[in-house]
Amino acid sequence: MEKGLLYPVTNQFRQDQKLDGLWDFKFDPQAQGEAKGWTTGFDDPIKMPVPASFNDFFTDKDSREYTGDFWYAKKFFVPTYMDGQTIQLRFGAATHRATVYVNGQEIRSHEGGFLPFTADITDAVKLGQENIVTLKMNNELHRDALPAGDTATLKNGKKMAKPFFDFYNYSGLNRSVHLLAVPKNHIYDYSTTYDVSEDQATVHYSVQATDGSNFKVSLSDGDGKVVATAEGQTGDLVVKNPTLWQVRDAYLYTIKFELLDAGKAVDEYSDEIGLRTIEIKGHEILVNHKSVYLRGFGRHEDSIYAGRAFDLNVERRDMNLMKWIGANSFRSSHYPYDEQVYKFADREGILITDEVPAVGFKMAAASFLGGLNQSFFDGDWIDELYKKHIDQVKDMIKRDKNHPSVLAWSLCNEPDTSTDSAVPYFTKLFNDSKDLDPEQRPRTFTLNEDDTFEKSKCLKFPDFYLLNRYPGWYHKWGYEISDGEAGLRAELDEWKNSDIDKPIVFSEYGADTEPGLHKLPSIMWSEEYQIELLDMFDRVFDSYDFIRGEQPWNLADFQTVEGNMRVNGNKKGIFTRDRQPKAAAFYLKKRWTSLPLDY
Numbered sequence: 359m360e361k362g363l364l365y366p367v368t369n370q371f372r373q374d375q376k377l378d379g380l381w382d383f384k385f386d387p388q389a390q391g392e393a394k395g396w397t398t399g400f401d402d403p404i405k406m407p408v409p410a411s412f413n414d415f416f417t418d419k420d421s422r423e424y425t426g427d428f429w430y431a432k433k434f435f436v437p438t439y440m441d442g443q444t445i446q447l448r449f450g451a452a453t454h455r456a457t458v459y460v461n462g463q464e465i466r467s468h469e470g471g472f473l474p475f476t477a478d479i480t481d482a483v484k485l486g487q488e489n490i491v492t493l494k495m496n497n498e499l500h501r502d503a504l505p506a507g508d509t510a511t512l513k514n515g516k517k518m519a520k521p522f523f524d525f526y527n528y529s530g531l532n533r534s535v536h537l538l539a540v541p542k543n544h545i546y547d548y549s550t551t552y553d554v555s556e557d558q559a560t561v562h563y564s565v566q567a568t569d570g571s572n573f574k575v576s577l578s579d580g581d582g583k584v585v586a587t588a589e590g591q592t593g594d595l596v597v598k599n600p601t602l603w604q605v606r607d608a609y610l611y612t613i614k615f616e617l618l619d620a621g622k623a624v625d626e627y628s629d630e631i632g633l634r635t636i637e638i639k640g641h642e643i644l645v646n647h648k649s650v651y652l653r654g655f656g657r658h659e660d661s662i663y664a665g666r667a668f669d670l671n672v673e674r675r676d677m678n679l680m681k682w683i684g685a686n687s688f689r690s691s692h693y694p695y696d697e698q699v700y701k702f703a704d705r706e707g708i709l710i711t712d713e714v715p716a717v718g719f720k721m722a723a724a725s726f727l728g729g730l731n732q733s734f735f736d737g738d739w740i741d742e743l744y745k746k747h748i749d750q751v752k753d754m755i756k757r758d759k760n761h762p763s764v765l766a767w768s769l770c771n772e773p774d775t776s777t778d779s780a781v782p783y784f785t786k787l788f789n790d791s792k793d794l795d796p797e798q799r800p801r802t803f804t805l806n807e808d809d810t811f812e813k814s815k816c817l818k819f820p821d822f823y824l825l826n827r828y829p830g831w832y833h834k835w836g837y838e839i840s841d842g843e844a845g846l847r848a849e850l851d852e853w854k855n856s857d858i859d860k861p862i863v864f865s866e867y868g869a870d871t872e873p874g875l876h877k878l879p880s881i882m883w884s885e886e887y888q889i890e891l892l893d894m895f896d897r898v899f900d901s902y903d904f905i906r907g908e909q910p911w912n913l914a915d916f917q918t919v920e921g922n923m924r925v926n927g928n929k930k931g932i933f934t935r936d937r938q939p940k941a942a943a944f945y946l947k948k949r950w951t952s953l954p955l956d957y
């Protein structure tokens with residue numbers, strides 16, 4: 359678990375310098391990099407863009423599909439004015455694991471490819487000189503790691519990823535690398551919780567520094583006018599006649615913390631926050647005490663060329679597509695996204711269900727690729743897996759807790775929950791995670807077709823339900839879709855007739871659709887069929903008032919492993935992979951822009 363995950367800033371006390379650009383890169387299939395001295399660099403490197411996944415740059419299959427150890431290296435200069443400061447390297451995401459060396463000295467390792475980590479390199483760097491950072495990375499999949507899968511060794515000795523999930527195992531330095539200089543005594547974390555009403559909002563804050571507890575705190579409005587001040591490590595900032603952060607009508611304040619030593623500021627950290635509350639009450643999801651009906655998408659961080667890497671251009675386009683279509687939410691399926699995505703959502707008033715990469719925790723998913731027929735939670739890998747799982751839940755919440763856009767935490771995607779062995783695992787997970795979020799936002803996980811109301815043994819855990827259902831595609835498809843609708847309604851009648859008093863959000867449903875394929879009457883894979891399927895689900899959603907959200911799968915087409923069920927990836931996108939609309943986009947826009955915000 360990381361001590362602090364504050365997003366890097368530059369100010370009078372701190373310096374943030376991105377080390378993005380071309381790095382040296384080399385595969386290490388024999389895992390001999392250390393023995394060969396690659397910790398201080400290596401010969402014949404490939405020049406590799408960072409941030410980026412390495413896979414799709416190559417023209418040969420062995421490189422695209424490469425699984426095993428690989429190395430990055432970059433020379434960087436540390437100016438003498440950083441002397442006396444704590445010098446760090448912050449990696450936004452190294453997928454899936456990394457060991458960091460500076461000038462040949464091992465600094466630290468990190469497990470988990472979708473969350474940041476910081477390496478303190480103060481004692482390893484040479485001031486006023488050029489230094490070198492190298493990373494030994496690895497992208498193998500294991501059942502005791504997130505996301506879950508296997509790594510096969512082919513007869514030719516090459517390794518191959520066998521994901522228990524449906525997205526490509528893009529790997530590499532997928533997010534930015536920052537060279538940071540902060541004061542020896544610096545702020546490393548803060549949190550805020552809120553009470554809001556029409557005429558007043560109170561920000562309850564808490565702030566932590568490496569040493570000292572004397573703080574000056576101020577809150578400024580969107581025009582930079584200070585509207586409240588406070589002192590101390592914890593306190594309240596009271597705002598009269600506040601402008602609240604609302605869904606699709608965002609307003610951001612800036613909170614500023616100054617760390618004092620003998621009355622003098624020695625560090626400072628500012629961030630944008632939104633004054634709002636999140637609640638679940640009965641079947642309702644409430645933002646600022648008003649009911650909200652979620653409409654939006656499951657997404658992926660996925661684009662042509664850079665794979666899983668965060669791309670500001672793609673995110674700008676995706677946010678505009680979501681606004682155009684009338685969406686107000688998305689799930690960060692199936693892993694935490696780059697921090698800049700949450701900043702976009704903060705500014706646009708979009709709600710995020712933030713999901714940890716606990717995906718593939720279901721042998722049926724493995725069997726999707728010819729896997730196994732046992733309960734995932736009976737495996738001998740569970741103890742080791744849980745350590746990594748809860749560690750990444752802690753870091754996801756630590757990193758994202760101050761974003762107004764974060765609505766809820768999804769602690770798993772489609773786990774086995776219909777087996778007895780799932781219960782102790784989820785009991786521990788929900789006990790260990792309950793106090794991580796100062797705002798106590800709802801926690802949930804997605805339930806797939808095997809985990810119906812009658813079968814799942816874990817329905818007591820989620821604060822609201824995320825249902826992934828695929829009648830009309832994975833079963834009862836084509837002309838049989840009417841039976842699919844009947845089965846869906848039968849399941850929802852069970853939920854309706856139960857004593858369950860929590861909201862249901864449909865977090866996945868959809869049809870693979872080849873853009874430009876038209877058929878009258880429809881046929882599966884045609885644009886007409888995608889609309890027919892969405893229309894069937896919408897008829898069902900409109901029949902049950904405890905359904906409080908619809909998030910079809912997926913915002914855009916995305917890359918998966920190759921296979922006889924995928925046509926160059928998953929085509930369930932409402933938009934194509936290059937972010938152009940399929941006919942279903944216009945269908946959804948018509949439906950969603952006709953709904954009031956609090957429908």
Ligand SMILES: CCCN1C[C@@H](O)[C@H](O)[C@@H](C(=O)O)C1
Nearest residue numbers: 524772806826866911928930
């Ligand atoms: C059982 C289905 C769950 N869901 C997971 C998601 O990652 C896949 O892309 C999606 C699909 O198959 O399109 C299905």
